[in-house]
Amino acid sequence: MAGNVGTPGATVAGRVMAILDAFDDQHPRLPLSELARRAGLPLPTAHRLAGELVRHGALARARGDYAIGRRLWEIGLLAPVPSTLREAASPFLNDIHAATRATVHLAVRDGEQVLYLERLAGRASVPVVSTVGSTLPLHATGVGKVLLAHAPADIRRRVLAALTRVTPYTVTQPGRLRAQLAQIRLTGYATTVEEMSLGACSVAVPVRREDQVVAAIGVVVPTLRRDRARLTAALQVAAQGIARHLGA
Amino acid sequence: MAGNVGTPGATVAGRVMAILDAFDDQHPRLPLSELARRAGLPLPTAHRLAGELVRHGALARARGDYAIGRRLWEIGLLAPVPSTLREAASPFLNDIHAATRATVHLAVRDGEQVLYLERLAGRASVPVVSTVGSTLPLHATGVGKVLLAHAPADIRRRVLAALTRVTPYTVTQPGRLRAQLAQIRLTGYATTVEEMSLGACSVAVPVRREDQVVAAIGVVVPTLRRDRARLTAALQVAAQGIARHLGA
DNA sequence: CCGATTCTTCCACTCAGTGGAAGAATCGGG
DNA sequence: CCCGATTCTTCCACTGAGTGGAAGAATCGG
The missing domain is CATH 1.10.10.10 (Winged helix-like DNA-binding domain superfamily/Winged helix DNA-binding domain)
Known part of the structure; x- marks a missing residue:
């Protein structure tokens, strides 16, 4: 022309x-x-x-x-994947948020990264670097570890071959992370302790649909010492609720 | 070419x-x-x-x-107006939602319509037709009435000249709506009673910034009989919090 | 006020883009 | 399984929508 x-x-x-x-x-x-x-x-x-x-x-x-x-x-709001998941998850994320006052996340795997679809900001002064629409490393976040644990083997292989340090506590030894992922598949939840940000710990669980892990939900808190079991239970109930809504 | x-x-x-x-x-x-x-x-x-x-x-x-x-x-998430308002409003909308379990809205005026920027879905079975990104008539919704009350005179004139009925309770007489708008400017809040959907009532208040009404927040409930004063007060506190966050 | 920088407009020239046609692929009913 | 209907993909002759350097207008800030 x-x-x-x-x-x-x-x-x-x-x-x-x-x-x-x-x-x-x-x-x-x-x-x-x-x-x-x-x-x-x-x-x-x-x-x-x-x-x-x-x-x-x-x-x-x-x-x-x-x-x-x-x-x-x-x-952009018409994009089906983010809107379907967010719509199904929203009531449950609100419940978790109301109960914990912590930052609450809904995320999916995007290649070798975790993509945040929703984030309800906590009131506690816990450093959270995620924003909606952004991606972060799979290996250094709670929701990311859940998504990585249930990713295809080739994805896990590639991620485990390129583990970068984000904080001094980030797990960068492949063997150690592999063991954590096996544990996550067994227990059904992941945790991080200051691996993405100093001062921030997290718990996350999978959202399953027809034997597939389609998303992960998690919370970010200052410490896991007291509330880990309670948070995990609440997240698992919410995840089941989300899965039911997705099946509708 | x-x-x-x-x-x-x-x-x-x-x-x-x-x-x-x-x-x-x-x-x-x-x-x-x-x-x-x-x-x-x-x-x-x-x-x-x-x-x-x-x-x-x-x-x-x-x-x-x-x-x-x-x-x-x-x-789409990079669009400044929706994201700035939503980010500032989110903690306060979450608070309102936790306290009321009702559908909570954040909206702005878009020409002669109300545009929903955020919606936290209520658990109560109250019929709510709004979705994020959608528009509804200004005259038939709580947040819409607030935005219309503070709209430029030419916008009000045009809207008042074309009032369509949505339910049998929709206010379609210009004089009556004009009086309501004057009252809203006086008292600082708007209500609807089954004017957009049968079975749904709402309260809404303005979010002000530098003498401008930049948004409205509101809740949708089954009845206003008991909680109107309490809801209004909570919304006004939230609106002030949002305004402060916007000023930052 | 003036130099620097940004923004807007012009326009000769051309190749990125056009859509009808034709054929491939898919679908669904019998 | 077959076949008609429908959808999708590819081709390509032709051309006008689109190009960006240049020049001038507008804006900015010291």
Whole structure:
């Protein structure tokens, strides 16, 4: 189409996605120059495509800065996997949250990472780094360990071959983590102790559906010393409730 | 670019948005023919563009059906207005939910409709039709009345000129609603009694920031007879907490 | 006020994109 | 199992939607 394409073979759809990909948690708002730079597009191209996305509501522009628009927020909510799981889980996560006042998570495995679908923030000052839509390592989080324990063997093999340290307490010896995963499959719950953040411990359990682990739920607390059994029991009841809702 | 464009002047970005717009709550999954039909595109065009969106993760395809992909879910979460409000409000909405076990809403005005940003589902069997991301009429919902009471005069004028009946109890006389809106500005809260759904009543209050009403929060209950004052007080405390969080 | 930076518009040129047609694949009823 | 109906995939001649450097307008901040 164009007489002077800087990147032959690039498509308009690809450029549109490059624009949308320019935004992230650290950059929710971008001026035009920065948007073009991050999208890898010449200024006039970014200007024209962003303008069209604004007209469709996919982007919004206020005081010179572009941001993701309401229309994309609405479209994103239509993604079936996050919305089905969140809808089924929400009442149970609220119950756990009401009972514990702790941060509560709903997560799924995404390749070799854990993806957070829902997070109810705790009031206690426990450091929690997860945000909805973000991913964290499988081996260093409670929900992640549950999902890893029930992952296909090739996924476990790859994760166990590349264990990175997050805190001094992160388990990075493959043998030790493998033993933990076997234990998780046996007992039905996972724990972490300051492995993802200092000062934060967690318990998590699987949500099963037809012999598959489709998600994990967990809580993050300052210490597991007193409440581990109680938290585990509450999470297991909630997980069963979620599974029933999913079966409907 | 193309030799035989069916819709001269149409852009690729526009076609991409037409594909994304083809999905809605009733149609979260679509086979290719249906996607093309709903997007108003010829089959090969829809096939090619959808395939490219799948490669970018914006769409997903499973067993022949397309759906909104995880990448768009993540991008949608970056929309600042919904995420800022939801993040600020979440602890307070959780508190209200824990205390009342009722459906709790966070909403903003979107033109002449109320847009639901967050909904914590109640356990009581009270009929609630809102879903996150959806819009409902301003005049028939608690949060809607609050937002309408504090809307610009031209918005109020337009809404009051077109009041549709949702249940037999919906207020459709402009004079009567105008009086209610004045009362809401005076007392600081709105109520509905079976105006949106039979069997559902609601209370709602504004969330203010710098003399502006930026959102409304509310609860939906089976009856207001006993708890109206208590619910209103709890909502007002929560609204003030949210406003403080927004100011940070 | 002025230099720096960002944003907007222009437009010659062309190749990314077009969709009808045809055939492959799938589905479901008999 | 067969066959008609329907959906999906691929092809490709043709062209106009899209391109980005350049230039000028607008904005910003010292």
